[in-house]
Amino acid sequence: MVKIIKEENISDFIEDLQKRNAQDYNNVYETVDEILENVRINKDVALKKYTLEFDGVNIENLEVSPEEIEEAFSTIDPELLETIKKAKENIYTYHMNQKRKGYQFKPEGKDILLGQLINPIEKAGIYVPGGKAAYPSTVLMNAIPAKIAGVEEIIMITPPQKDGKIKDSILVAASLSGVDRIFKVGGAQGIAALAFGTQSIPRVYKITGPGNIFVAAAKRRVSGFVGIDMIAGPSEILIVADDKANPAYIAADMISQAEHDEMAASVLITYSLSLAEKVSKELDRQIKQLERSEIIEKSINNHGAILIADSMKQCIDLANEIAPEHLELLTSNCFELYKSIKNAGAIFLGEYTPEPVGDYFAGPNHTLPTSSTAKFSSALSVDDFIKKTSLIYYSREALKENKDDIVRFAENEGLTGHANAVKIRKL
Amino acid sequence: MVKIIKEENISDFIEDLQKRNAQDYNNVYETVDEILENVRINKDVALKKYTLEFDGVNIENLEVSPEEIEEAFSTIDPELLETIKKAKENIYTYHMNQKRKGYQFKPEGKDILLGQLINPIEKAGIYVPGGKAAYPSTVLMNAIPAKIAGVEEIIMITPPQKDGKIKDSILVAASLSGVDRIFKVGGAQGIAALAFGTQSIPRVYKITGPGNIFVAAAKRRVSGFVGIDMIAGPSEILIVADDKANPAYIAADMISQAEHDEMAASVLITYSLSLAEKVSKELDRQIKQLERSEIIEKSINNHGAILIADSMKQCIDLANEIAPEHLELLTSNCFELYKSIKNAGAIFLGEYTPEPVGDYFAGPNHTLPTSSTAKFSSALSVDDFIKKTSLIYYSREALKENKDDIVRFAENEGLTGHANAVKIRKL
Numbered sequence: 084m085v086k087i088i089k090e091e092n093i094s095d096f097i098e099d100l101q102k103r104n105a106q107d108y109n110n111v112y113e114t115v116d117e118i119l120e121n122v123r124i125n126k127d128v129a130l131k132k133y134t135l136e137f138d139g140v141n142i143e144n145l146e147v148s149p150e151e152i153e154e155a156f157s158t159i160d161p162e163l164l165e166t167i168k169k170a171k172e173n174i175y176t177y178h179m180n181q182k183r184k185g186y187q188f189k190p191e192g193k194d195i196l197l198g199q200l201i202n203p204i205e206k207a208g209i210y211v212p213g214g215k216a217a218y219p220s221t222v223l224m225n226a227i228p229a230k231i232a233g234v235e236e237i238i239m240i241t242p243p244q245k246d247g248k249i250k251d252s253i254l255v256a257a258s259l260s261g262v263d264r265i266f267k268v269g270g271a272q273g274i275a276a277l278a279f280g281t282q283s284i285p286r287v288y289k290i291t292g293p294g295n296i297f298v299a300a301a302k303r304r305v306s307g308f309v310g311i312d313m314i315a316g317p318s319e320i321l322i323v324a325d326d327k328a329n330p331a332y333i334a335a336d337m338i339s340q341a342e343h344d345e346m347a348a349s350v351l352i353t354y355s356l357s358l359a360e361k362v363s364k365e366l367d368r369q370i371k372q373l374e375r376s377e378i379i380e381k382s383i384n385n386h387g388a389i390l391i392a393d394s395m396k397q398c399i400d401l402a403n404e405i406a407p408e409h410l411e412l413l414t415s416n417c418f419e420l421y422k423s424i425k426n427a428g429a430i431f432l433g434e435y436t437p438e439p440v441g442d443y444f445a446g447p448n449h450t451l452p453t454s455s456t457a458k459f460s461s462a463l464s465v466d467d468f469i470k471k472t473s474l475i476y477y478s479r480e481a482l483k484e485n486k487d488d489i490v491r492f493a494e495n496e497g498l499t500g501h502a503n504a505v506k507i508r509k510l
Numbered sequence: 511m512v513k514i515i516k517e518e519n520i521s522d523f524i525e526d527l528q529k530r531n532a533q534d535y536n537n538v539y540e541t542v543d544e545i546l547e548n549v550r551i552n553k554d555v556a557l558k559k560y561t562l563e564f565d566g567v568n569i570e571n572l573e574v575s576p577e578e579i580e581e582a583f584s585t586i587d588p589e590l591l592e593t594i595k596k597a598k599e600n601i602y603t604y605h606m607n608q609k610r611k612g613y614q615f616k617p618e619g620k621d622i623l624l625g626q627l628i629n630p631i632e633k634a635g636i637y638v639p640g641g642k643a644a645y646p647s648t649v650l651m652n653a654i655p656a657k658i659a660g661v662e663e664i665i666m667i668t669p670p671q672k673d674g675k676i677k678d679s680i681l682v683a684a685s686l687s688g689v690d691r692i693f694k695v696g697g698a699q700g701i702a703a704l705a706f707g708t709q710s711i712p713r714v715y716k717i718t719g720p721g722n723i724f725v726a727a728a729k730r731r732v733s734g735f736v737g738i739d740m741i742a743g744p745s746e747i748l749i750v751a752d753d754k755a756n757p758a759y760i761a762a763d764m765i766s767q768a769e770h771d772e773m774a775a776s777v778l779i780t781y782s783l784s785l786a787e788k789v790s791k792e793l794d795r796q797i798k799q800l801e802r803s804e805i806i807e808k809s810i811n812n813h814g815a816i817l818i819a820d821s822m823k824q825c826i827d828l829a830n831e832i833a834p835e836h837l838e839l840l841t842s843n844c845f846e847l848y849k850s851i852k853n854a855g856a857i858f859l860g861e862y863t864p865e866p867v868g869d870y871f872a873g874p875n876h877t878l879p880t881s882s883t884a885k886f887s888s889a890l891s892v893d894d895f896i897k898k899t900s901l902i903y904y905s906r907e908a909l910k911e912n913k914d915d916i917v918r919f920a921e922n923e924g925l926t927g928h929a930n931a932v933k934i935r936k937l
Binding site: 162163165166167169170173176177180181183186188190195196197199200202204205215218219220252288289307309310314331332335336338339341342343369373374375379417418421424425426427428429430431432433434435436437438439440441442443444445446447448451452456457458459460461462464466470471472473474475476477478479481482485487488489491492493495496497498499500501502503504505507508510 | 589590592593594596597600603604607608610613615617622623624626627629631632642645646647679715716734736737741758759762763765766768769770796800801802806844845848851852853854855856857858859860861862863864865866867868869870871872873874875878879883884885886887888889891893897898899900901902903904905906908909912914915916918919920922923924925926927928929930931932934935937
């Protein structure tokens, strides 16, 4: 049974919600560090050893061959292929808007040039989980922004199945979104390969993509040496609904989030106690009918809630405080209301935009900030695959004109060597 | 004496250079964790205790008063005030180009709206070191991008001097760049105050700015709970010079970097052995004449080098491999050459743009990626103070049209609850 929480207890609930984040990596660092070090030194030999040990398969060639990709296109369900192609187009179109140009300008009347150059990260690595959680959408959501940014070499790694193969939908998605090379390796050993390079696998400068606790811990360990994306916590949805919203839709949307895992959080905020009660009943009714009902029930009971606010304004204030990964606005004035949202990963407007529309298909990225981090971070985007370089040119005249100021600033900060670098110039 | 390194040994040198980064935080985490926890629980009381202990001063009011800011404007050297104002204008003008707008679009012929909203981070905290390293440029370089992004509340913290005051140039720079509130607290305790909030100091969602190992370790610990900027390693300059470059200028520029600290690295790459020898002599000559000669000498001897490449092309390849924080191009064709640079924090063009031009004055940010991280990261910018939220709207008709694809994708990924959230809608 979902909790219905009123005024005085709401802030405690929000605090608990945000604490779900804390994964304890300390238990796995020892194992992970050993794997990282072994791969750094023994390279492909270590990769093959771990792949046998963890994935139960003896891999001869780590790299997926062109024949295997061809085969995937021939075995994939043709309808699914069309769906993936449509999703790819939508994701591509959405992310193309994120492509940026640098800028250069000359301050008026001065022989000075200033600018910001934008270059792609040269090599990016994408981690795609294997097994049951092998999602072609993960491939599209990571590879397409990298491709649009202009990354020269996109390397994807994913653990092989027991038969040594990769799921056809994964290979098809990779091929369609412009991944350059694919390797059959997962876990901390895969992250190590991307960070340090091996005989088969080139080292990359940035690694993105989700993974289990070993993958996440390995990414944290190599972070700084290579770039990484944010490490996501458990997923969450927040639904803000007015009294006219459909309780069956709300319950279904809460459940769609809850089925991810037991730590997922599905929360409704409304000012209508009558809606709250109807949603609670709907939840009970719908959960029973679904495959993953056990996970859903645990998630809804432990981390789900219906919060009763005193007004729509308070609903919005609470939404901004929770800063949810996914925010659905099931209100008649949603096109006005979203303008008051300051903190959210993605906003879904109206009753015909359930979260799954965005998870796979509409175009925006599904890699979103969790656990309140939407207060300071954002969805994965083309920005994550570029870097900026400042450009500065002063002519002799320009340096002469500004010399005194620069020297004064340097001397005030006690850095006489800096002042000297200006003073030594013959102006 | 600076090392002159030829072909076969260059790659070892580059490897060593990149390893300078590894600060060992493990020695300070215990102390830092205790401070963080104490401030989280005891708030202002803990801040005052640590300020007495570490800064040697008993602070009654943690917040800087309007009177203190007024006083700073009256005591500051009027010439320095003008210099800071000019620098502020230049930094403001440069960073205004980084201001971005979101986007929204309707795919042709469909009742769908997609977009990316851009909002400022609501509250940002800026750390400014105290004591000898109290630099007004740090204030400008952190506060101005935050202000341009539209941050509603910019909170600055900086440790007080023994007399309980803050250097006038720091207060003036803060006031000019739009800092909203200033507090007299530094160290790990200051970072804790910004991350958790106290009675006096509001909690913020992102913390930027440089600091000593305790500050850096504290930032790492609270990272994820709040956002942080990158943690910089020791500073470095790389100069690429052709045979016509002025050896005295090169030596002065290497020295200006070396005076920062013993771990700083100053490297010249050239194909001219004759230039290399002249620069080596100039270094010896100039170092003796400077105040900070002891630091400079250690830095140049331990981490400095002149690399002899076989061609200008190899110079550029090595520069891209080193991915330096600061890159000076002292070559006659620098306006062509910079286009081949893929990895650098900032590029300084020609013989009249020594690094100090950019450190304080020209406009680009001086917070730059160190230790090869320019391969995947960038200067601090307005981007660091905004966040993006995706926006998705599907009408009933749009959901109906795409329903089969979304359901197929969800079912392929084994998430029947996701499929159900679409199927339950009456379309």
